[in-house]
Amino acid sequence: MMHRMLAVVFLAAARAQNCEDGQTCSPQHVSPNDMGILMQMKSGSASVSHAHAHANSSSIGTYVEQVVNKVTALGGSHQGNVELAKEEVRKLALQLAADPNYTVFNMSQSGMQQAFQRIIDEMEEVINDTLVSLDKDHKEFDIMIANIRKCGLNLAASNVSVTEMSPAVMQLGLNHDVCRNVSVALRDANHSAQVNYYGHMTNANIPDCAQNFAPGTCPATQDYSLEAFYDNAIACAASVDAWAGPFHTTATSLRSTHEAAERAVIAKYQECDQAQLTYELGFCTYRTELIDACSALDNCYSSAVDVFQKTKELILKSNTSRHVAFIAARQVQCYVRVLQTDNLTMAAIEACDFTKVDTSPLKLTVPSVPGKPACDVSLVAQHPCGAAWVAKHYQDSSKYWVAQKMNHRTCMPCLDQGGTLQIDQILPILESARPEEAGNSFA
Structure with a gap:
């Protein structure tokens, strides 16, 4: 009878720990048959041949009943149940080890072995x-x-250059500088063509006699309208004819050269102005993309790391509880195996107390947080059309076209954070559109 009662105790202790974390365990009731045994023990109706043994068994029965009530009433966390069950089983083992009647039972041959094994198996599940x-x-x-x-x-995946200036934007700046450099040569070529053309036209070297064809308009020495000077007029016409042909040919050639040079430099100026605008718009677009990409990275990274740190704290607490449950379950198994033997001793119980449980299977590997990728918004700290930007890109005399006094179009600034241009940025643009603004000289 005592053996069956112990089986009920251990099964109740094992069942009590099976509650899920965060739930309240309902007491696990013993079977009517087992409870009947307990009630018989409690009422003293069990028959024992020796009066002292009867009294002692009744005392043990009362204690066992208390253990049953405690273990089956356990609630709370999964780990807490196992720890409390361990304490109750250990107390029971100590109580029985001190009872002289318990040691006379042949435990290895009793019917409790199956119940003991079930407890061990259930602890293994824990x-x-x-x-x-x-x-x-x-x-x-x-x-x-x-x-x-x-x-x-x-x-x-954003394909934004975040650690160095965008190569595409740098190429746009280079294209603009190259265009301005070429425009210097075209400007100088146009100037030379203009000088040659204007010089030829202002120094025509018309034959002096030609003035005699229109008396009164020049200090004519002869009046070719008079018959006396007809021969001279014919001779003068021959001189004028010899002069006019080459003059006309040279003049038209120089004019064509000048006009072509002027068209070329005007087209190049327009091309360079467009290249400048493309550069500024490209830089501003890159600036917006870089700021957005770095902002998205900041938000994503800080949020993900915050989740990691908070969850890590919970996992570390869970890991501590795991160790408690793991060790308690191993010790319950140890106590039960001691109870399974035919010679229950205090030394065997203490061996369970002090045997170090191997918890290496519970080693928790906490990973290091990956570093935050670099994203450098300082790359676009200077942007169109700040003073530092203009000085660096349009006023640096180390640039050939700047040293050659080539002008640039009015700078187009980036949009502000609200997506609009400021008034102090719009006015210079409007001023640059006025017809009276000289801009680059074609000559």
Whole structure:
């Protein structure tokens, strides 16, 4: 009878720990048959041949009943149940080890072995549960680390140059400088063509006699309208004819050269102005993309790391509880195996107390937080059309076209954060559109 009662105690202790975390365990009731045994023990109706043994068994029965009530009433966390069950089982083992009647039973041959084994198996399930929980926490870490790294992957997927100036934008700036450099040569070529053309036209070297064809308009020495000077007029006409042909040919050629040079330099000025505008718009677009990309990275990274740190704290607490449950379950198994023997001793119980449980299977690997990818918004701290920007890109005399006094069009500023231009940025643009603004000289 005592053996069956102990089986009920151990089964109740094992069942009590099976509650899920955060739930309240309902007491696990023993079977009517087992409860009947307990009631018989409590009422003293069990028959024992020796009066002292009867009294002692009744005392043990009362204690066992108390253990049953405690273990079956356990509630709260999964780990707490196992720890409390361990304490109750240990107390019971100590109580029975001190009872001289208990040691006379042949435990290895009793009907309690199956119940003992069930307790051991159920404790093994608790141990397996802790290992499953550990695996889930490791997977949770993997997911959180992947989410942190995803911030960098999203940044890379944006195709925005975040650690150095955009090569595409730099190429636009180079295109503008090259265009302005070429315009210097075209400007100088146009100037030379203009000088040659104007010089030819202002120094025509018309034969002096030609003035005699229109008396009164020049200080004519002869009046070719008079018959006396007809021969002279014919001779003069021959001189004028010899002069006019080459003069006309040269003049038209110089004029064509000048006009072509002027068209070329005007077209180049317009091309360079467009290249400048394209450069400024390209830079402003890149600036917006870079600021947006870095802002998105900041938000993503800080949020993902915050989730990691908060979840890490919970996992570390869970890991502590896992160790408590794991060790308690191993010790319950140890106490039960001691109770299974035919010679229950205090030394055997103390061996369970002081044997170090191997918790290496519960080793929790906490990953390091990946570093935040670089994203440098200082690359666009200077932008169109700030004073520093203009000085660097349009007033640097180390640039050939700047040293050659080539002008640039009025700068087009980037939009402000609200997506609009400021009044002090619009006025210079309007001023540059006025017809009276000279701009680059074609000559």
